[in-house]
Amino acid sequence: MNDDEDLSAPVTMEMRLSVNGIGYPITVDTRETLLDTLRERLDLTGAKKGCDHGQCGACTVLVDGRRVTSCLTLTVALDDREITTVEGLADGSVPHPLQTAFVRHDALQCGYCTPGQLCSAVGMLAEARAGWPSIVTADGGSVDARLDEAEIRERMSGNLCRCGAYVNIVAAIAEVAR
Amino acid sequence: MRPFVYRRPGDARTALAELAAEPGAMYLGGGTNLVDLMRLGVLAPRTLVDVTRACSDAIEVRPDGGLWIGAGVRNADLAAHPAVRRRYPMLAQALLSGASGQIRNMATVAGNLLQRTRCAYFQDPSKPCNKARPGTGCPARAGDHRNLAILGYSDFCVATHPSDMAVALTALGAVVHVEGAAGPYTVRMPGLHRLPGDEPERDTVLEPGDLIIAVEIPALPYAACSRYRKVRDRASFAFTVVSVAAAVDKSGGTIRDCRIALGGVAPVPWRAERAEAELRGAPIAEASFRRAADAELTAARPLTENGFKVALVRNVVVRALLDLVGVS
Incomplete structure (x- = not known):
């Protein structure tokens, strides 16, 4: 052969x-x-x-x-x-809370990155609830799953948005985190 | 991408046997580097032996405080482990400084150690590169080398090792447990990675077919006082330009013992033994830290475009040590 x-x-x-x-x-x-x-x-x-x-x-x-x-x-x-x-992500015809928040906060422009942003945010919020730290989490400190802006930006750094909708993406995620 | 056969053995000995049986076979861990290199055409294995089920994904805390970390542990799980955060903060910080949340969920400990350089020539099959295509030359020496080595390189290769985690493990003197053709053996870091010399295609001392099964961190109580400080071109999700992992054992007003390793400066995660020797027994003062950094940097031979790294390493080492001893 x-x-x-x-x-x-x-x-x-x-x-x-x-x-x-x-x-x-x-x-x-x-x-x-x-x-x-x-x-x-x-x-x-x-x-x-x-x-x-x-x-x-x-x-x-x-x-x-x-x-x-x-x-x-x-x-x-x-x-x-x-x-x-x-x-x-949706529960039947009911959108996931992050989907609703992205719409409410106008967290997209062209929308190409949005499915990745949403799935990443779902996974990221679960990580925070499990107590996983990020590099901006204070040394040895416990993780506050409500996540301030610096935490959200660091934890979502694997998702780029070339339209630059970051300000509203952070706001949408923050609303669901709190 | 060249077609390949996929296998997923359930234990390490079977994995070794499957790799040995198939010419051109490679192990697959999380795939974050290997799958990308296959897509780029840099690597073209004929068989992938997926070892994610053959290697442990458990972390054990030893009675003396040391850790035993299965080779299949994902970077994210290691960074989040309470014992890592509490006893070896430099390791948690190094892991969390690397890549993105998605990549850390995929990447394994062994795969992280064995990842390849991100030198642009290595990753481009249309370019010469002694590491990827032995004997073709090194265009980086006269070309794009802003982020390449200032220490330990050779005429054949000036690449840097890209891992953050490996820098912390090098400082901690981690012991790598390997399953080889003749049985198990261990390699203590910084001895895993090798300087390029005239064989830059060999990144490590491992023989073809050897499989990392675990990484052990020997107990080092003073590593609770440790830090990883990384400088990169943007705030997050970027490879290191220069980094330092440092741990200090303070006694009164002096440094009794210390560990220092550097990233982004050499073809290997660089244990700064000259700096450590200079610092042991020295008074806790910025001048001591500066002397320690300078002792290490006497060996630096920057290339045309990366001389800035010398000053950057000095500043980052001094800053990390000042942070550790609580002097602002």
């Missing part, structure tokens, strides 16, 4: 991917990232492709409740995980 020839063909695996509570039996190319699977295979286009290098946060989703960049996450590694995307 010609090794190179064999390996130039895509390698696929059968798996079950659970997204927003729905199990999808899919055949994935091992090279596929979660972001591409969601957008190109499952038609869940909420998570956005910004930089595709983990630097902008537009692709942020939750894996077992923890925020990650889906552009650097291989789908094939997620067969026993639960994925939550922006499409799964």
Whole structure:
């Protein structure tokens, strides 16, 4: 068998991917990232492709409740995980409190980064409630989950907004945190 | 990206066997660096052996206060651990100074140690780079090296090691537990990473196929008085320009013992042994701290565009030590 020839063909695996509570039996190319699977295979286009290098946060989703960049996450590694995307944040027809706050505070302009901002904020508030510190948390101090502006800005630094809607994004998150 | 076979063994020995059995295989941890390098075309493994189930994700606090950290522990979990925050604040601060919340949730301890340089030439397959493409040359020496090394580099490579966490672990003398082909062995930091010499493609002393299974932090009670101070080009989510991890053991008006390591200045997380020697037994005073920093920096050989790092290191070391001893 010609090794190179064999390996130039895509390698696929059968798996079950659970997204927003729905199990999808899919055949994935091992090279596929979660972001591409969601957008190109499952038609869940909420998570956005910004930089595709983990630097902008537009692709942020939750894996077992923890925020990650889906552009650097291989789908094939997620067969026993639960994925939550922006499409799964609302409770039926009732928007998530962060979604409501983003609308009320006009926390977006073009909206491209918004799904990533929302998923990141959901994960971030859970981290704060669990007592996780940030680098701006006072030395050895306990974490006040109500989070002041400096805490929110530091903890959300993995999500860029090229429209510069940061002031209103911080206000929206602060409202939900308090 | 070249197609690859994906495997996920449940234990370390199986992982070693699977890696050894497949030419061109690599271990996969959190993927935050490796997946990106594969997408950039810098690395093209034929097989990925996902070790996130083969390595422990537990943190144990030893009776003497030391820590045993499974290689699969995520950076975010390590930073949030109460014993890390209380006993080794420099480590918590170094972790929280690195990357973003999302990346810290993904990245593992072992993967953080083994991440590759962010030198622009290394990350661009169209450019020569002795580390990524051995024998092709180092354009960074005469090119874009503002954020590269001032210490420990060679004619072959002037890259810096990018990890913040590794700087704190180097100061703490962490012991890296490795599973190798001939059995388990340990490496004490700063001995894990190697200076480039004429083989910059080898970042560490590990042999191909070796797997880090844990990182142990030997008890160091005075590390409760420690700090990580990082300077970067923006307020958050940026690699270090210069950083220092420092711990001091104060006795009366003198420094009885200390640990100092530097980041952003060398191809390895840099243990500042000359500074430590200068500081041991010295009076607690800004002049002592300045002498300690200068002792380390006598070896500095800045490149054309990064001479600013010499003064920056001096100032950051002095500031970190002043903060630690409570002098404003």
